[in-house]
């Protein structure tokens with residue numbers, strides 16, 4: 001039974017309400033996360049609580065339990081002069097900026113003359129998320145993983 005501080009291995013597909021695939025991880029490229037640490041969206045984490053290895057689940061997550069609603073205040077028009085003079089600003093570029101003491105990632109949507117249009121919403125903001133998940137493994141987290149608040153699976157460390 002999956003509980004707080006377990007490391008969960010799962011495969012999943014993620015689609016939006018239009019049926020467009022937004023992401024996936026298959027069994028050989030499975031995702032590991034630390035349960036109960038907010039590593040995944042709340043609506044998925046609460047459904048996985050109590051599942052066990054081999055369980056499969058279809059989960060529908062509304063925006064408020066997913067990546068939040070689209071916030072129009074995070075869609076900004078910034079003068080070119082606010083960027084470094086030698087920066088080659090192109091659509092899809094990302095940069096982070098401090099907003100109210102919290103780091104926020106912005107994506108450049110378009111460049112029009114001297115104006116840079118950026119969007120600081122998560123790419124899946126406003127989307128109802130449809131997950132199909134399969135639990136592949138569960139183990140206890142190590143003390144180091146607990147102190148970092150995330151899994152060390154060899155592909156990541158900081």
Ligand code: ZN
Pocket residue numbers: 148150151152156157158
């Ligand atoms: Zn770490």
